Amino acid sequence: MGKGLGFFAGTILGAAAGTVIGIMIAPRSGAETRAMAADMANDAWDSAQDMYEQGVEAARAAAEDLGPMVDATTDELRAKVDLARERMDQLREQLNDAIATGDIKSAAEVLVDGSSDEQATNES
Numbered sequence: 001m002g003k004g005l006g007f008f009a010g011t012i013l014g015a016a017a018g019t020v021i022g023i024m025i026a027p028r029s030g031a032e033t034r035a036m037a038a039d040m041a042n043d044a045w046d047s048a049q050d051m052y053e054q055g056v057e058a059a060r061a062a063a064e065d066l067g068p069m070v071d072a073t074t075d076e077l078r079a080k081v082d083l084a085r086e087r088m089d090q091l092r093e094q095l096n097d098a099i100a101t102g103d104i105k106s107a108a109e110v111l112v113d114g115s116s117d118e119q120a121t122n123e124s
Helices: 002-024 030-101 107-123
Strands: none
Touching: none
C-alpha cells in the first residue's frame, strides 16, 4: 500500500508543479488562457454529447433490429411446440386404440400381472 500512496502523492505533486510552471511561463494573459480553457471545455462537452447521442442512436437501432429477430424465434418455437403437441395427441390416440383393441395391455394390467408372476415365483 506504501507504493500506491507514494504514486498518488507523486501524481498530485507533479500536477501542482506543472500548473505553477505553466502559469509562470504562459505566453498569454490570464483572461486569454481562461477563455481558451472555457472553449476547450465547451468543445469537450459538445463532443461528449455527440458521442452520447450516437451511442443512444446505435442502441436504439440495435433494439429495433433485435425485435423482429425475437419475434421470429418466438414464432418458430411456437410452431415446434404445436408440432410436438400434435405428435403427442397422435401417439395418445394410437395408444388408446391399441388398448381398446387388446393389442396392448394398460399399465395397471401390466403391474397386476407382474405382481402375480412375482408371487408365483416367490411361492415356489
